[in-house]
Amino acid sequence: MTIFAVDTCSLIALQYSGHLEAIFKNMDLIITRKIHSELEEMKKFSDDDGAAAEGILGSVRGLTVVETRSKPTGEEELIELAFHKKCDFIVSDDLRALSKLTKVGIPVIFSTHILYYLYRKGIISKDDCMIALEKMWNRRSWKDARTKELISIATSVL
């Protein structure tokens, strides 16, 4: 089974897609202790992202928390996982972290690719995939316009 190590912002985006349950059921997703605690922190906020974090943690049985050496950020712990070959893909929408993540030598993909995976596996239709991307685009309270561009580009490429 292919293992996907996912960061916090990608999980939030996938929660907004409305397909997180199907993702947990059909894919092997792992997170680190730091990412789990980032979600716990996020849950405390009474905004959309807080509610999304709460939703993810509510279905956390679909996620495996893998222990790593403790690092200051979730991305650094994902690098640690990749370095020890504990995952096949890193999933991150954090453009600022990409330069570090891509140096590890395993494929780095966006949350949008997870939806594409579901489509390729026949779990969702192409239309479902497009609707999910639209939901992600609409619902994410993006602090960064670049992430909206990321979804728009995915809509035309995938």
Add this chain to the structure above:
Amino acid sequence: MTTQVNIRLDERLIMEIDALTRMLHIPRSEWMRMKLAEAVKDSILKYREALALEYNKGHISFEDLHAALGKDAEDVRTVQEMTKKGKKEIDKLFVK
């Protein structure tokens, strides 16, 4: 570096601009430069996603994108390249 651009404006609009600039005690050309720059910045902010999509579709060049978005154009290019690359990586998983 500056380039001179000649535009024809409606007389009524010129009168309104002149009334404003007299009140503000600034030259007409300076006020117009400032307003044009503001409008360009606002439009770039409003249309940056459309610019990214147009670049992705090959309708505008990277140079055009860079002229509008500055350093952010690099991010758009990275996202485009990684989206295509990631798609290929996922496709590989389904090759029998």
